[in-house]
Amino acid sequence: MKKNSLIFLALAALAMVGVVVYSLVSENGSQLPDGFAQGNGRIEAEQIEIAPTLAGRVESVMAVEGGMVATGDVLAEMDSDELSATLDRAKAEVALAHQTKVEAEALVVQRKSELRRAAQELQRATALLTGQNISETVFEERETIHQVAAAVLGAAQARVATAESQIAAAEAEMRRIEALIEDSSLLAPTRGRVLYRLAEPGEVVAAGEPILTLLSLENVYMEVFLPARVAGLLPIGAEARIVLDALPDYSIPAFVTFVSPEAQFTPKQVETLDEREQLVFRVRVRIPEDLIQSRIEHVKTGLRGVAVIRIDPNLAWPAALEQGIPPELFE
Structure with missing residues (x-):
């Protein structure tokens, strides 16, 4: 009974942490203290099209959708x-x-x-x-x-x-x-996951026509859209935290790698009409590569969430967003 009580208390504490994190990043960041900004986005990674240099017949395709590949792995063979x-x-x-x-x-x-x-x-x-x-x-x-x-x-x-x-x-x-x-041997240029298998053995493809789409997991990021009054204050390298809808209990450390030099209307995937009507700047926050490499088998793109960015480097992170190495972030 005592062991069961301890497990119940641990689960309850974890749930409370999730509630605190969610309350901080919900309501368009209304619970965040001054000096912080946030935006909605989803986990993304660079996509690499694997295509032959010459037109020809596909002899074999070794890669399977969803499979992990290492740099230099043979993904497909063209008839030579x-x-x-x-x-x-x-x-x-x-x-x-x-x-x-x-x-x-x-x-x-x-x-x-x-x-x-x-x-x-x-x-x-x-x-x-x-x-x-x-x-x-x-x-x-x-x-x-x-x-x-x-x-x-x-x-x-x-x-x-x-x-x-x-x-x-x-x-x-x-x-x-x-x-x-x-x-004619199509190799993986980087470590990643096969996203799409677009051709099968025996098919004839044109030069440059993709046979596979590879998701590079060396550059995993989230793009958010922030108003000019916020984006103008962001330096490259500013610290950020990513909170995913699927993992509200954890904040993933990240940093700003890009701030668009031009304003644009917020894309349609941003949910609220008010946000879509504003001119904003695209900001990219990237998850550190060493953190990705240690959990690369569990990385999944497309997961939605928010990125919280610290504008003032002298401010302390809210307790619910303090940096920590969470277990198997994307499992």
């Missing part, structure tokens, strides 16, 4: 048979370009030999012409042969340069295709 065949052809072109270079270099050696022989013949013809032992016609023939040999050597050397360019182009094409084949 055609790319593999293209890669084989590119490798053959690289080999052919190398062979062309070898042949061009051998031709250069031959042309250099011919140029040396022509130079020797021209040198002898010059000496003979000085002694008037040959005619000028013969000398001119030797001179022409030398000039032709020099030109042919230049052409052979140009072929070597062309072959080198062909090798570079073929190798670049090979690397491009290898990168495309690597991209």
